[in-house]
Amino acid sequence: MKCADVVKYLSDYLDGNLSDELVAEARAHVATCKNCHVVLDSTQRTILLYRERGRTAGLPPKRHAALYAQLEAAMVGRSDDDCEK
Ligand SMILES: [Zn+2]
Numbered sequence: 001m002k003c004a005d006v007v008k009y010l011s012d013y014l015d016g017n018l019s020d021e022l023v024a025e026a027r028a029h030v031a032t033c034k035n036c037h038v039v040l041d042s043t044q045r046t047i048l049l050y051r052e053r054g055r056t057a058g059l060p061p062k063r064h065a066a067l068y069a070q071l072e073a074a075m076v077g078r079s080d081d082d083c084e085k
Helices: 003-015 019-030 036-054 062-075
Strands: none
Touching: 003 019, 003 036, 003 062, 019 036, 036 062
16 A cells, blocks of 8 residues: 555545455555654544544534645655655
8 A cells, every 4th residue: 555545545544434454454554654654643633633622523524625635735746665665
């Protein structure tokens, strides 16, 4: 799995909709990729923050979309060289 794949599956991963196999692959990648680790960590913190504020449904759709657009923008143009392990 590459960084682009992690971003692609991130939404489903965080929502718990990803298959066990893909979750395992994503975790294996994140464990070895500092870039994705930071992205995943900050994303989870953002979502937790919203949940702690009582928005149990998670991020508002607009914020949700903006967050993932931001993540994709952060990944675009990055080299996957660091992740080819
Ligand atoms: Zn990565």
